[in-house]
Amino acid sequence: MAKVLVFAEPHGTTVKSVTFEILGKAQGHNLEVVTIGNLGAGTLQDLAKYGAQKVHTIKGKNLEKYSPEGYAEALHDFISKGNYDYVFAGATSAGKDFFPRLAGMFNSGMASDVVNFLFEGDKWYGTRPLFAGKCLAKVELQGSKPHFITIRPNALGLPSAPKSASPTTSEFSHDVTSMRAVIKEIVKGASEKLDLTEANIIVSGGRAMGNADNFKVLNQLADVIGATVGASRAAVDSGFAPHSMQVGQTGRTVSPSLYIACGISGAIQHLAGMRTSKVIVAINTDKDAPIFTKADYGIVGDLFKVVPVLTQELKNLLGK
Amino acid sequence: MNIFVCIKQVPDTETKVVPNKDGSFIETSSIKWIMNPYDEFAVEQALLVKGTNANINVTVARVGSVQSSEALRTALAMGADDAILVEAADNLDSYTTAKALKLAIEKSGKKPDLILTGKQAIDSDCLQVPQLLAQMMGLPSVSVVVGFELNGENLVLKREIEGGALEIYNVGLPCLVACGKGLNTPRYASLPGIMKAKKKPLTQHTLAALGISDADRKVKYSEFKLPPEKPAGKKFDASEEQNIGKVVKEVVTLLRNEAKVI
Numbered sequence: 001m002a003k004v005l006v007f008a009e010p011h012g013t014t015v016k017s018v019t020f021e022i023l024g025k026a027q028g029h030n031l032e033v034v035t036i037g038n039l040g041a042g043t044l045q046d047l048a049k050y051g052a053q054k055v056h057t058i059k060g061k062n063l064e065k066y067s068p069e070g071y072a073e074a075l076h077d078f079i080s081k082g083n084y085d086y087v088f089a090g091a092t093s094a095g096k097d098f099f100p101r102l103a104g105m106f107n108s109g110m111a112s113d114v115v116n117f118l119f120e121g122d123k124w125y126g127t128r129p130l131f132a133g134k135c136l137a138k139v140e141l142q143g144s145k146p147h148f149i150t151i152r153p154n155a156l157g158l159p160s161a162p163k164s165a166s167p168t169t170s171e172f173s174h175d176v177t178s179m180r181a182v183i184k185e186i187v188k189g190a191s192e193k194l195d196l197t198e199a200n201i202i203v204s205g206g207r208a209m210g211n212a213d214n215f216k217v218l219n220q221l222a223d224v225i226g227a228t229v230g231a232s233r234a235a236v237d238s239g240f241a242p243h244s245m246q247v248g249q250t251g252r253t254v255s256p257s258l259y260i261a262c263g264i265s266g267a268i269q270h271l272a273g274m275r276t277s278k279v280i281v282a283i284n285t286d287k288d289a290p291i292f293t294k295a296d297y298g299i300v301g302d303l304f305k306v307v308p309v310l311t312q313e314l315k316n317l318l319g320k
Numbered sequence: 321m322n323i324f325v326c327i328k329q330v331p332d333t334e335t336k337v338v339p340n341k342d343g344s345f346i347e348t349s350s351i352k353w354i355m356n357p358y359d360e361f362a363v364e365q366a367l368l369v370k371g372t373n374a375n376i377n378v379t380v381a382r383v384g385s386v387q388s389s390e391a392l393r394t395a396l397a398m399g400a401d402d403a404i405l406v407e408a409a410d411n412l413d414s415y416t417t418a419k420a421l422k423l424a425i426e427k428s429g430k431k432p433d434l435i436l437t438g439k440q441a442i443d444s445d446c447l448q449v450p451q452l453l454a455q456m457m458g459l460p461s462v463s464v465v466v467g468f469e470l471n472g473e474n475l476v477l478k479r480e481i482e483g484g485a486l487e488i489y490n491v492g493l494p495c496l497v498a499c500g501k502g503l504n505t506p507r508y509a510s511l512p513g514i515m516k517a518k519k520k521p522l523t524q525h526t527l528a529a530l531g532i533s534d535a536d537r538k539v540k541y542s543e544f545k546l547p548p549e550k551p552a553g554k555k556f557d558a559s560e561e562q563n564i565g566k567v568v569k570e571v572v573t574l575l576r577n578e579a580k581v582i
Contacts, residue, residue, distance in 0.1 A: 066487070068451070069460060093481035097463050100414070100448035104455035109415060109538025112446040129547070131443055134337035135346065138543040180460035181477075181491040189484030198482070201581075225582065228483075243466075243502040244484030249333050249442050250357050250501060258581040269333040275547065279579040281571065285559070292555060296579065297571050301558030309568045314582065317572060 001030050002122040005082065005146075006052070007075065007089040008035040014043045017158070017198075018090030022151050023050040024159030025117065026088070032056065034078060034172075036063050036071065048167035050159070055167045062176035065183055066094050070176040072101040077174045079106075084146040086124055091150040092197075103148040109141040110148035115155035115255075115276070124149070132249035132272040153198045154255050155276075189244065191228070196245070196252040199228035201260075202277070204247055206270075207234035208263025208285070208303060215241060217304060218262060221311040224320055230254070232264045248273035262303040266291030283307065321373065322430040323366045325380045325400065326421050326453065327359035329391040329410075330443040339544035345411045346544060348385075355391035358438025360506035361499040365468055366436050367399045368504060372470075377401050379428060383420045385410045386524075396517035397509030403522040404428060406530065413539035414448035416532060421449070422456045423530040428523070432457070435496040439464045450498035462489045463498035 006022050008015035015035060023031060033052040037059065047055050058074050071094070079087060079102075087102075089095040091113045103110035114126040115136075126139045126149065141147040196202060203222045205215055215229065222229045231241035233248050247254055249269035259277035264270060266282070266289055274280070275294055282295035283303045292298040299306055331337070332352040340347050355363075363380065370376040380395040381404040392403040406420045425432055435454070440447040447463070454461035467478030467486070477489040480500055509517070527533075554574070558567040575582045 068462070072455075093464070096447045097451065100446075100451035101455045101461070103448075104415075104418070104452045109413070110446075110448060111539060112414075112448060130445060130544075131331070131335075131337045131346070132445060133547065134335075135339055135544055136547055137541045137545070140540050140542075141538060142540055143538045181462050181489050181495065183487045184490050185488040187478075187486040187488065189482075189486075191483055193483065195482035242484060243500075244480055246501075253445075258575070258579075267334075268336065275550075279575070279581050280553070281575070287555075287557075287559075292553070294550060294553075295555075296550070296553040297574060298553055298555040299558050299567055299571060300555065301564060301567070305561065306558055306564055306568065309564050310572070313568050313572045317576065317582070 001028070002085040002119060002124070003030045003083060004032070005079065005084045005087045006031070006033050007087065007095070008033050008047065009090060009092055009094055010035060010037050010039070013040050015039065016090050016092055016153070018092065018151055018153040020046065020050045020158055021156040022088045023047070023052055025156045027051050027159070029119065034058065034075065036074060044167050044169060048165040049162035052167055055169050056172055057169065058172045058174055060173050060175040062179055063174070067179055067181060067183060068098040068101055069179050069181060071098045072105060073176055074174040075102055076105045078172050079146060085122065086149060087146050088149050088151060091152045095150050099148055099150050106146060107144065108147055109143050111139045111141060112150050113152045114139065114149055115152050117149070129253070132253055132269065133275055134272045152255065154200070193228045196228050196230050196247060196254050199254070199256050201225050201227035201258045202230050202247070202254055202256045203227045203260045203262065204230035204232065204264060205235055205241070205262050206232040206264030207238060209235055209240050212240045217307050221260070221307055221314070224311055224314050224318065232270050233267070261291050261295070262307055264291055265289045266294065321376045321433045323369060323376060323378045323434045323436065324425055324432045325359070325362050325366045325378060325395065326435065326437045326449070327363065327380055327382050327391055327395060328356040328441045329353045329382065329384050330356045330441055333357070333442065339546065343542060343544045345541070348410060353390060355394055356438050356441045358440060358442070358499060358501065361501065361503045362436035362438050363395045363398055363400065364504045364506040365499055367507070369434070369470060370399065377430065379404060379430065381421055381424055382406070383408050383412065383417050392522060393517050394509060396520045397513040398507055399513060402520055405522060405524045407524065407526050411541065413537050414446045414452055415538045416536045418449045418452035418456055419536060420527060420530055420532055421453050423532070424525055427525065427530070433493045435459065437496065437498045439498045439500045450496055454496040459494055459496050460491050461496040461498065462491060464500040465497050466500045466502045468497065468503060
């Protein structure tokens with residue numbers, strides 16, 4: 001049995017759901033969770049249900065909010081005392097930012113943005129996309145332990161029937177004394193919705209959107225089905241949408257359950273970024289557009305005529 | 321003031337990636353190589369800072385194969401002062417790459433006040449080298465930076481996180497900044513710039529000369545393969561307005577009953 005530690009990133013009153021995906025997949029090993037700051041009783045229960053045998057909470061000075069140095073330093077201190085084989089986190093904004101620094105502090109290897117993994121005995125093997133998903137490769141880590149791994153949200157999926165259990169909890173204190181890069185303010189994004197990389201449903205618009213204002217057609221559809229709105233590079237480069245909305249090789253790589261591509265022709269770098277979506281719907285006037293080769297359901301037609309009808313139909317179905 | 325910009329040469333985004341025969345990497349023989357798009361923002365940011373003070377030296381450094389040092393020449397043509405190339409295979413892991421960059425920077429004899437990189441390379445997609453390099457050099461780092469303001473020795477940086485939200489950082493020099501899209505608009509190299517670039521100094525090292533060996537590798541890759549192709553989907557014609565209602569109903573029914581995602 002490998003000794004596995006999962007970093008649970010605080011998210012509102014709970015933790016990022018990728019934490020549960022990792023726990024589900026690493027069942028059968030010695031599983032512990034570490035977090036920074038207070039977790040609610042419900043969240044502790046959930047972590048235990050998904051297999052966490054112990055939940056450690058790190059508290060201390062300068063850990064109230066995220067900072068790459070503060071998080072890395074506190075976790076370095078905690079992990080150094082624990083003899084862990086593998087340390088996991090979600091490949092979220094924070095995970096991607098501080099985990100490499102943490103791995104560097106141990107002179108240890110790290111595998112980024114892994115989409116699947118298995119253990120052979122105590123040895124870990126992962127699969128990760130490269131070239132924005134144009135190809136996949138097997139990845140393994142060598143050299144001194146612990147080894148570090150970040151997991152792409154939504155890739156593993158949640159295990160179906162977690163068992164009921166109560167966690168053992170413990171507190172660990174660490175004061176961060178020297179921090180150079182400090183957050184002085186957080187500016188909220190335009191949308192309160194889930195980030196593209198974590199969204200379960202995405203509605204994306206391409207060059208055919210014509211202008212920024214027309215994205216309201218997609219926003220209306222997104223509101224009905226609880227989706228996050230994305231855009232192709234063509235739409236972003238034309239100024240119709242901000243870069244934070246871009247899906248593709250030079251934007252976000254996404255893997256939602258449902259991806260609805262509207263007026264997107266399907267350039268190779270866009271397809272690379274969304275092809276792992278479980279179900280793809282494409283709406284495009286050009287019946288030969290490359291996007292149709294990746295679509296489960298293709299609708300040849302004008303998005304401005306089709307999307308409003310689709311929105312209404314879904315509204316009726318979902319009773320909204 | 322010394323600015324170092326670390327860049328990578330990557331296959332063009334339009335490249336069709338093909339795994340090589342033994343699956344140890346991809347076929348690289350017919351690839352068009354470009355400067356990693358995020359690194360262009362880093363080069364531009366360095367030149368914008370240099371534009372405010374003539375006493376700033378911008379060094380651009382790259383670890384990778386020698387088959388073409390196009391990306392370095394491009395950065396020199398844009399306006400960087402000198403370049404460092406560490407000869408290495410194109411499939412190094414992040415740890416080895418960061419270590420090579422650190423040693424090459426130290427070997428230059430110049431003490432970095434600011435290191436700029438792209439937020440990620442669009443080939444390996446690891447997002448590790450900037451933070452690893454900062455950690456190895458004992459520097460703070462801020463990644464995915466889309467806003468940059470330098471006042472004397474102090475930086476105000478905007479880092480983009482989930483949902484387009486921004487974390488605003490205060491950090492003093494020296495530090496490492498990993499740049500994201502939207503930070504600036506990279507300039508094109510001018511013709512005189514391209515001519516001048518040919519005469520600018522380019523120092524070359526091997527990994528061995530820097531004291532790096534295979535033992536430094538932490539991440540091993542194998543079995544490169546294309547992702548599985550999806551079976552052909554269903555296509556519906558809604559180009560005639562009277563069909564739209566019917567087609568949409570059908571697709572929604574399929575999404576609910578067949579795909580079970582709604």
